[in-house]
Amino acid sequence: MSRIYPIGSLAAHPPSLSPGYKSTVLRTPSRPLIRIPQTMSELSGPVFGHESVGEKDNDLTLQHAGEPLGERIIVSGRVMDEDGRPIPNTLIEVWQANAAGRYVHVVDQHPAPLDPNFSGAGRTVTDENGFYRFVTVKPGAYPWRNHHNAWRPAHIHLSLFGPSFLTRLITQMYFPGDPLFAFDPIFNSITDEKARVRLISKFDLATTEPEWALGYKFDIVLRGREQTPFEDPHHD
Amino acid sequence: MTETATRPEGITPSQTVGPFFAYALTPHAYDFPELVTGNLLAGPDAGEVSGERITITGRLFDAEGNVIPDAMIEIWQADGEGRFAGHDAALSNSAFRGFGRVECEKDGRFTFTTVKPGPLPGPDGGRQAPHVNIGLFARGLLNRLFTRFYFSDDAAAHGGDPVLALVPADQRATLIATRGSDGGKTVYNLDIHLGGGAETVFFEA
Secondary structure, three states: OOOOOOHHHHHHOOOOOOOOOHHHHHHOOOOOOEEOOOOHHHHOOOOOOHHHOOOOOOEOOOOOOOOOOOOEEEEEEEEEOOOOOEOOOOEEEEEEOOOOOOOOOOOOOOOOOOOOOOOOEEEEEOOOOOEEEEEEEOOOOEEEOOOOOEEEOOEEEEEEOOOOHHHOEEEEEEOOOOOOHHHOOOHHHOOOHHHHHOOEOEEOHHHOEOOOEEEEEOOEEOOOOOOOOOOOOOOO | OOHHHOOOOOOOOOOOOOOOOHHHHOHHHOOOOOOOOOEOOOOOOHHHOOOOEEEEEEEEEOOOOOEOOOEEEEEEOOOOOOOOOOOOHHHOOOOOOOEEEEEOOOOOEEEEEEEOOOOEEOHHHOEEOOEEEEEEEEOOOOOOEEEEEEEHHHHHHHOOOOOHHHOOHHHHHHHEEEEEEEOOEEEEEOOEEOOOOOOOOOEEO
16 A cells, blocks of 8 residues: 655654653653555544534633633644645644633642633634634743743643544644744754744734734645645746 | 744744643533533443453552653554544544543543543554553643553554554563453553653654
8 A cells, every 4th residue: 555645744744752852751752653555544533523623712812701811822733744745634632721820730830820711722614725723812821840930931722633644733823923932842853944833823914903803824735635646836 | 924934943942831731621620611521421322333342440650660650642543444534434423532631640640531542543554452542741841742542452453553562572561451340331551651661662653
């Protein structure tokens, strides 16, 4: 069986063992991964329809009686494959800290306030052109115990499925110009700088809504290519 | 310049799921509706799903044998006749989605309620023994870990499985769930070790 998804694309991912991020040390298998054929089990994957998401699931500012505190933002973009073809009708799940850098989670002990009007969880399904959109508040940076004075840059976690088991992706979206980038072992675990900066969203005036919310664009590229030889579009 | 003329320079890299995913991805203890659970037979027509009813359970350990309580485990599998939901017209109205997801418990335990999958077509006209794909996410995992498990009562079919054939013989046991029973229910047990002497075999594809 031919390999449908090119394996070389996986080089964009971080190495699993990244000792600067201490939790990787005891959680990384010591033996190399065994490369197997892409069989029906890998080339199929779960399907989630638009009925999987509720009406307000993509607006994290509407899930409670009042409005959350923080800087209101609109995060939008397109999910596509490696050839730039849109991936329609695919589930995206997001979660994040509130504006103060606090997660709604029993294990989060950061002494920053919870916001009764913000849970920080959302989901949506891309439209027929692969577009998605979330409304939320900008998450705060928060401390963690990886090393002395360790702080995570502000980020939103994203979980995507795509068309198969092999296109599954969980990642994090960052914000432009964050002063914590240089100090974060999770962001810097991606050794290829070009791949790393793909996780930084772009401020976008076109999707910024006047007197309402700032727009950030974040396109997501999942594994997968056209089976016929790709013809490069003409560029000037 | 149009958007369709822009070819991406590469895929979006992976990052860890982190420790705080539960309220979005496995939110049974929170106020967000659950989309996926560990019960693959939860739908109203689950009685019609084809395949032997089974429980799959085990514990997850790190390289020093500590239990991992903060991982998320996903499974993807065919039904009892080797059909995948969403990819086989015969299952278009079935309650069986073939996909499950849980977070580990404090003692590292994970449990799924499902059916035993049937055999599947393999590469080059061959056949694959019944198996379930596993995706593992946790704090400390920058990438999803991918493995499979097979079933101890299918030993005769394992010799011809094209994926098991790629695994050194002395490591294959890490991929075989052991059949047992508990109060009349069929229970398969599979512990997963991210390192140490019993390190589970992991794949890429």
